[in-house]
Amino acid sequence: MTAVTAHRRTARACTIGAGGIATTGTYLTVMLTPGPGLWLAAGLTTYVTVLLAWCAHRARTTHHREVEEADWEQRHERDQAPDSLTPCCLLAEHSRGAAHSHRCTDVEHRIPARLNRPWSS
Ligand SMILES: [Zn+2]
Structure with missing residues (x-):
């Protein structure tokens, strides 16, 4: 069973939001008459769609890292001497x-x- 973290829920919500905004943008692009309103709607919905898709990607990556760290921690507590992850943690580079x-x-x-x-005393 795959663990559900807050980051996974965030990724799902952002993915659904990106899909909804992309659908809305497509609908508006088809339904609006050509003009400044069309370009504004198309640009705005494209921007929000890309932003939500990027947020979904980042949240999904963080979710996978948390699952790997939890698995590593369990193996470490069982004294299985697991190899460290790459990078070992968020502070590795700094x-x-x-x-x-x-x-x-x-x-x-x-x-x-x-x-x-x-x-504690
Ligand atoms: Zn580290």
Whole structure:
């Protein structure tokens, strides 16, 4: 069963929105008489369609990354020594060798989860 994350729901909503806007744009382009209103409607609907499609792509990519990280975390907790993902985490390109985060999949750069918990007395 495939996990459903908030990013997957966002991707679906953006895909449906892009399809709806593209359909509306096509309908308006066919129904409007040629003129400035037609070009405005066509340009605006094309822009919104491309924007929503890009948002859907980004959300889908983030969803797949979260699923891979969750799978990696489960294998890591079972001591199966999984290989790190590429890139190991979102901080990989900007950390300059420092520790990354508690979600990092590279064991050498990973911050232990207990350091992220609030201090207790
Ligand atoms: Zn990392």
